[in-house]
Amino acid sequence: MSEKKRITLDDVARLAGVSAITVSRALRRPEMVSEAVRKRIDSAVAELGYVPNPAARHLATGRSNVIGVLIPSVTNNVFSEVLKGIYAASETSPYDVQLANTRYCANTEESALRLFASQKPAGMVVSGFDQTEAGRKLLETLDCPVVQIMETGEDPVDVCVGLSHFHAAEAATRHLLAQGYRRPGFLGARMDPRTRRRFAGFRAEAQAAGVFAEARVVTSTEASSVTKGAEMLRQLMAQAPEVDAIFCNNDDLALGALFEAQRLGLSVPERLGICGFNDLEVMAVANPSLTSVRTRRFEMGRSAIEIILARLDGGWQGPRVVDLGHEVIARQSTARQR
Amino acid sequence: MSEKKRITLDDVARLAGVSAITVSRALRRPEMVSEAVRKRIDSAVAELGYVPNPAARHLATGRSNVIGVLIPSVTNNVFSEVLKGIYAASETSPYDVQLANTRYCANTEESALRLFASQKPAGMVVSGFDQTEAGRKLLETLDCPVVQIMETGEDPVDVCVGLSHFHAAEAATRHLLAQGYRRPGFLGARMDPRTRRRFAGFRAEAQAAGVFAEARVVTSTEASSVTKGAEMLRQLMAQAPEVDAIFCNNDDLALGALFEAQRLGLSVPERLGICGFNDLEVMAVANPSLTSVRTRRFEMGRSAIEIILARLDGGWQGPRVVDLGHEVIARQSTARQR
DNA sequence: TTGTACGCGTTATCAT
DNA sequence: ATGATAACGCGTACAA
Numbered sequence: 001m002s003e004k005k006r007i008t009l010d011d012v013a014r015l016a017g018v019s020a021i022t023v024s025r026a027l028r029r030p031e032m033v034s035e036a037v038r039k040r041i042d043s044a045v046a047e048l049g050y051v052p053n054p055a056a057r058h059l060a061t062g063r064s065n066v067i068g069v070l071i072p073s074v075t076n077n078v079f080s081e082v083l084k085g086i087y088a089a090s091e092t093s094p095y096d097v098q099l100a101n102t103r104y105c106a107n108t109e110e111s112a113l114r115l116f117a118s119q120k121p122a123g124m125v126v127s128g129f130d131q132t133e134a135g136r137k138l139l140e141t142l143d144c145p146v147v148q149i150m151e152t153g154e155d156p157v158d159v160c161v162g163l164s165h166f167h168a169a170e171a172a173t174r175h176l177l178a179q180g181y182r183r184p185g186f187l188g189a190r191m192d193p194r195t196r197r198r199f200a201g202f203r204a205e206a207q208a209a210g211v212f213a214e215a216r217v218v219t220s221t222e223a224s225s226v227t228k229g230a231e232m233l234r235q236l237m238a239q240a241p242e243v244d245a246i247f248c249n250n251d252d253l254a255l256g257a258l259f260e261a262q263r264l265g266l267s268v269p270e271r272l273g274i275c276g277f278n279d280l281e282v283m284a285v286a287n288p289s290l291t292s293v294r295t296r297r298f299e300m301g302r303s304a305i306e307i308i309l310a311r312l313d314g315g316w317q318g319p320r321v322v323d324l325g326h327e328v329i330a331r332q333s334t335a336r337q338r
Numbered sequence: 339m340s341e342k343k344r345i346t347l348d349d350v351a352r353l354a355g356v357s358a359i360t361v362s363r364a365l366r367r368p369e370m371v372s373e374a375v376r377k378r379i380d381s382a383v384a385e386l387g388y389v390p391n392p393a394a395r396h397l398a399t400g401r402s403n404v405i406g407v408l409i410p411s412v413t414n415n416v417f418s419e420v421l422k423g424i425y426a427a428s429e430t431s432p433y434d435v436q437l438a439n440t441r442y443c444a445n446t447e448e449s450a451l452r453l454f455a456s457q458k459p460a461g462m463v464v465s466g467f468d469q470t471e472a473g474r475k476l477l478e479t480l481d482c483p484v485v486q487i488m489e490t491g492e493d494p495v496d497v498c499v500g501l502s503h504f505h506a507a508e509a510a511t512r513h514l515l516a517q518g519y520r521r522p523g524f525l526g527a528r529m530d531p532r533t534r535r536r537f538a539g540f541r542a543e544a545q546a547a548g549v550f551a552e553a554r555v556v557t558s559t560e561a562s563s564v565t566k567g568a569e570m571l572r573q574l575m576a577q578a579p580e581v582d583a584i585f586c587n588n589d590d591l592a593l594g595a596l597f598e599a600q601r602l603g604l605s606v607p608e609r610l611g612i613c614g615f616n617d618l619e620v621m622a623v624a625n626p627s628l629t630s631v632r633t634r635r636f637e638m639g640r641s642a643i644e645i646i647l648a649r650l651d652g653g654w655q656g657p658r659v660v661d662l663g664h665e666v667i668a669r670q671s672t673a674r675q676r
Numbered sequence: 677t678t679g680t681a682c683g684c685g686t687t688a689t690c691a692t
Numbered sequence: 693a694t695g696a697t698a699a700c701g702c703g704t705a706c707a708a
Contacts, residue, residue: 006400006684006685008684008685008686009685009686010685018694018695019694019695019696020685020686020687020695021686021687021688021694021695021696022693022694022695024686024687025687025693025694028687032693032694033693033694034693034694037693037694051453051456052685052686053397053456053684053685053686054393054457055392055393055394055396055397055402055457055684055685055686056393056397056684056685056686056687056700057685057686057687058393058686058700059391059393059394059397059684059685059686059687059699059700059701059702060685060686060687060688060699060700061686061687061688061700062344062700064393074418074421074422074425075418075419075421075422077415077418080412080413080415080418081413083412083413084412084413087412087437087439091439096436097437098434098436099425099435099437101425101429114389115389118389118391119392119393225619226619226620226623227619227622227623229623230623255620255623256623259623259624259625260623260625262625263625281563281564281565282564282593284565285564285565285567285568285593285594285597285598286597287597287598287600287601344700344701346700346701346702347701347702348701356678356679357678357679357680358679358701358702359678359679359680359702359703359704360677360678360679362702362703363677363678363703366703370677370678371677371678372677372678375677375678390701390702391700391701391702393700393701393702394684394700394701394702394703395701395702395703396684396702397683397684397685397686397700397701397702397703398683398684398701398702398703398704399684399702399703399704400684
């Protein structure tokens with residue numbers, strides 16, 4: 001009743017009365033095999049429950065069915081949405097996704113990249129543009145589709161899909177100014193490259209309006225969290241009590257800042273406006289609801305895989321730079337009476 | 339400058355002046371090779387930048403270096419902590435983690451299992467005890483370490499590490515009663531097996547105290563979310579306005595319920611006590627801070643891998659059932675004046 | 677301690 | 693349209 005032995009092409013071939021290579025062809029390029037033979041093979045496959053051995057295929061072709069995915073963090077809410085998109089798009093494909101955690105470190109990323117390279121991946125998904133020099137070169141010589149996600153850039157290795165964090169931050173800041181806030185501050189954790197670009201966008205817009213002040217900027221290299229948001233707001237109020245609105249690096253910080261503002265007795269949005277980044281689900285439900293910048297994270301993951309599949313299939317006719325854009329979602333936390 | 343060709347054992351062997359098999363041994367069982375030879379081999383490996391080909395190894399041994407992980411959801415905060423533990427423990431090992439999403443569906447899980455089985459994984463991590471019958475059999479015949487995570491159970495396939503959701507829910511309910519709440523309700527989303535066990539624990543404890551009422555139970559088969567928590571509280575207040583405390587299926591619901599309670603003008607904890615489950619980071623920072631049941635999710639992931647590694651290495655001396663326990667973290671949301 | 681011969685399951689290449 | 697043969701890179705079994 002229990003079958004121990006692995007079922008191979010040969011087994012199928014024997015049952016179908018053909019040779020192994022014919023079975024192999026019938027499976028990969030059905031059109032190369034006569035209809036009659038194909039039918040016999042198909043039923044033999046079904047009867048035996050044959051499943052191809054990816055290791056053997058890899059060895060024979062020198063190509064694996066692995067799509068490597070390099071992301072800075074497995075836990076971060078932002079990336080879990082991206083991952084969801086990646087898995088959604090890859091589940092029905094014959095490719096396996098393999099994750100590696102770069103921990104926001106270009107060197108860690110480089111060694112993960114090296115490991116992937118040795119497996120001759122079918123495709124690669126990497127986050128952003130801040131690889132080491134060697135890492136970038138590795139990607140270029142990889143000879144497989146490479147999609148950079150999370151942000152857009154001028155010169156992708158192959159294709160990139162994301163948004164301009166600089167412009168998104170500009171838009172958020174513009175929103176704060178349009179609501180009448182004149183002393184905006186910035187809360188930023190982690191301060192990875194994309195966070196820095198968001199800060200740059202904030203600063204550019206605030207400076208253009210003549211309302212930028214270094215004293216109203218609080219940053220930390222530690223990971224962002226709700227707790228961190230509360231702490232940072234406390235610090236900001238201590239060092240620059242005149243601040244009347246904050247643009248937060250991301251939604252965790254914004255939520256923590258909201259809680260802390262309530263504890264400090266600062267009314268939101270009257271005394272303090274709050275704007276987050278990413279528009280996690282919680283933002284719309286918070287009380288007051290929190291303004292944020294919507295980014296299309298699920299789509300980033302999904303299109304990254306779809307682009308790779310299209311590439312492998314011969315044709316990706318789209319552009320090298322796919323900008324998924326951003327959208328400021330104005331809510332109560334910045335709805336100040338003017 | 340650019341080397342195209344794959345570096346194999348033979349290349350290393352030639353450079354070190356030995357045969358390929360000796361290099362193979364030097365890499366896997368250094369003690370089987372003389373010191374002098376080992377040194378020559380090590381430097382040849384370094385010089386050439388040799389990386390073993392896992393596909394070839396798999397083909398030769400009939401065993402892959404993949405540890406398969408089956409989880410119900412990639413996005414759920416609860417599992418992302420577990421994943422973090424899994425990656426933390428596996429990163430330094432020679433094994434690759436491969437994730438499959440079961441979407442809370444035993445049949446999806448079964449086919450993922452079937453796929454993994456065909457790869458002869460080095461180990462498997464699965465969530466809970468609710469496999470299909472065929473799935474369970476598959477796991478038993480897999481001939482590799484199998485760790486069931488997220489909960490404890492009487493008869494694990496191999497080893498399990500988690501907690502008793504029933505007892506944890508009992509403890510949470512006991513806490514509500516000890517705080518003086520007498521009309522407790524329950525909010526439950528998804529209603530997967532573990533959620534149901536939590537509900538059972540709530541009901542058992544409430545019934546023992548004579549304070550259980552079906553009308554104060556609101557459930558949904560949809561995924562849990564902050565939004566859902568707000569909705570469900572609204573529904574609960576409509577159908578059972580006498581409710582004075584709620585035990586929520588998980589923290590998302592609890593947070594959403596808190597926001598909605600504020601909008602409805604229900605003071606927390608005086609008019610309504612709120613207790614969540616899992617103790618996500620946000621619970622401690624919320625305003626008021628939210629009572630929850632701490633579960634050791636990171637440790638679940640980490641020990642699952644550690645147990646597998648120990649097994650593969652010859653010895654796991656621990657018990658078949660590892661109970662990581664739970665802890666009720668009492669905070670403001672249930673700190674009613676008595 | 678080290679080496680030789682062979683096989684793992686598949687595909688590429690070259691034939692028929 | 694189908695088949696024979698060799699090769700992919702490594703590990704097992706056995707021999708030296």
